[in-house]
Amino acid sequence: MSDFFEALPGAVGSPPQHYGNPLGEQKILVDGSAVVDLGHRGIVTVSGSDRLTWLDSLTSQSIAGLQPGDSGETLQLDINGRLEYAIRVVDDGDTAWLLVDADEAAGLLAWLSKMRFMLRVELADRSADFATIGSLGTPAIEAAAPNGVPLVWHDPWSSVVRGGHQYAQVAEHPGAEWSYSETLVAPSALAAASALPVAGTLALDALRIAAWRPRLATEADEKTIPHELDWLRSAVHLTKGCYRGQETVAKVHNLGHPPRRLVMLHIDGSDGVLPAPGDPVAVHDASDIADAAIGTVTSSALHYELGPIALAVIKRGTEHDAELAILSDGIRIAAAQEVIVPRDAGAEANVPRLPRLGAVRR
Incomplete structure (x- = not known):
């Protein structure tokens, strides 16, 4: 499916990471005119009259009421x-x-x-039947519509969805300007899509990082819970019915705190080194960053306005004003954190603490 884009002048990578000008490609993406080949995406379909109520019962978001053309985001969690x-x-x-x-x-x-089980649903992998094209805004591209409704997914990240919750304590969330969408395109329409202005995945990722938008493939590991990435904002409904993992979601949100928290890092670019995912992060005065690591870089990019930036997941207790450092290829790089998930995220129920048995009131 990516052959159309990989054959374009300047294309590097599969799907193309850039076409020779990653910073310029960010600008045309922001303008809403460019498209990004997302050949690394998969598509699973669920059909049948029980499809939405069934998916609703299994995952974190309330999606049973989706109308034709509606978009949503939901998480499948393990029992913990x-x-x-x-x-x-x-x-x-x-x-x-x-x-x-x-x-x-x-x-x-x-x-x-x-x-x-016995529900009226049919499942299929349709990844090979359509290409997925990313964009900001609404580009002039023909979306597939096998059942008469254009298949365009609009990212709900731009605002807190009904039933969700935002931990970020900011007057203006950078995600408010994130008008991202993904369009499914039939092979017959790909040639027309590749004639539009194009941008690579590096440009899209830089804008995603600046919008504080988490991605499973980069920000999550085997221990991640949604609270750590502020993902209750778009993908969790806190008052819907039971689903697998719901007890942990409710307990951490109402009574506890997530053990780690997402931050954005503004990176010192004087050494010309961009940290890589997995690079250790520590407080700035640590003598050995690897041994004193409080977290790791999850995504990094060179942003056309902000310069070198990254997302990182660090220990919850790290002070908000702590200067940080990253170890990348043996080079120590200074970084300033911008708080996304604060240290006090969670404990929203404000349940008063009971005195310990035998404790004397004063």
């Missing part, structure tokens, strides 16, 4: 509330289209197949 799949959903009135990374499609399909 840890992230397994982040699913972008668009329904066309007949079929729910579940968009994930390509290497996640088979696993998600297998898990859903085990959970089907």
